[in-house]
Amino acid sequence: MESLGFPLQEEAILQTLTLEVLKSNEIEGEILNAEQVRSSIARRLGIDIGALSPTDRHVEGVVEMLLDATQHFNQPLTEDRLFGWHASLFPTGRSGMYKITVGNWRDNETGPMQVVSGPLGRERVHFEAPSSERLPQEMAQFME
Template identity: 60%
Template sequence: MMLDATQNYLQPLTEDQLFGWHSALFPTGRSGMYKIEVGRYRTGEMQIVSGAMGKEKIHYEAVAVEAVKKEMDNFLDWFNNDSSTDLVLKAAIAHFWFIIIHPFDDGNGRIGRAISDLLLTKADKSPERFYSMSSQILVERKRYYEVLQKVQHSSGDITEWLDWFLHCLKNALHETEKTLGKVVYKAEFWKHHEQTLLNERQRLVLNKLLDGFEGKLNSSKWAKISKCSPDTALRDIKDLMEKGILRQESEGGRSTNYELVELTNQKF
C-alpha cells in the first residue's frame, strides 16, 4: 500500500485505488476476529468509544453513513484538483479530513497516513523515501490521538493539528538523519578496515555494535552472540583492543564492559 502511494504519487488518487489499499490491508476480510466490509465504504454508523460496557465514552462520531460517498467525492475532488495549497500543509489537511470522514470499517488511520506520505512524496518530487511520516506518527501516536480528538471537537480551526503535524514531520526528518548517520558511519568504518584482519566472530559482533547494540558489551555476551567459549571471546576482544577498535568503558562495575573507539581515534 505504501509503495503504491509513494511510487505512483503523480497519478490522481481514485476511489478504486483506496478500495485496493483497503483490500490489501485486510485480505481475509477480517480485522482480528471480526468480519468487516472490505474494499468498499462502510455501510454502518461509526463511533470511536472507550470504557466498560454501560459506561462507554464516545470520543468521536464519524460522518453519517449516507453522507460518506458524497464527502469522499468532495475530498477526492479537492485532493486531485486543488493546486493552491502548499503540499506539506495539504498532507496535514488531507490526513485530518480523511480521518474525520472515517470512510472504512477499519484501517482508516493507516490509509490516512499513506495519503499523507503520498502528498509529501509529491512535495519532494521524488519517490525515493528517506523518511517516513507514517512511522513517526506511530512513535508519537499518544499525542496524535490527543490532538485529533481535541481538534475534531473544535469549531473548525485546525491550527493545533497543523502545528503538531509539522513538528512530527520535523521529528521524522531528524530521526532519519540519525539513521542515515549510522549507515554512513558503518560504511566508513568498514572502508577503513577493509584490510584489517578480522575473524567472522569479530565481524558479527562489530556489526551489532555499529547497528546500535542495546545494553553493555562484555565477554560473556560476546561468547553468547558469537557462540564461542569465554576464553575465545576474551581473545577476540583483546585482539580488537590491540588494533584500537575496542576499549574498556571508563565506568567501573562488577564486570568489564567494552565499547567501540570513535573512528577518528582508531589506529590505521
C-alpha cells in the same frame, strides 16, 4: 542521493521506507516486526539483502499500500485505489475478530462508525463518523 553509489542509495531507500511503515503503524498502536517489514520492502523493490525473513500477510498488505502511495504519488487518488489499499490492509475482511466491509464504503448495518474507549458497558464515544449515506459525496469532495 546522486553522489552516493547505487548500493548506498538502495540502502537509504530501504531504511527510509522501513521506518515509514514502522512509525506509521506505531501511531495506530500497532508494532510490526522490523525485519519482516524490511524483507517485504526489499523483495518488492528487488533489493538483495541476503536472507529474507518470512513475512505475514498483514505486513505484506501494509507494505503494498505504502509502496503504491509513495511510488505512484503523482497518480490521482480514486475510489478504486482507496478500496485497493483497504483490501491490502484487511485481506481477510476482518479487523481482529470483527467482520468489516472491505473494498467498499461502509454502511449503517452495524450502526454508526465510532471511535470508542473504556470497559464494556461504560464505553466513551470520542468520535462518530458521518452517516454512510453521506460517504460517496464526502469522499468525492475529499478526492477532488
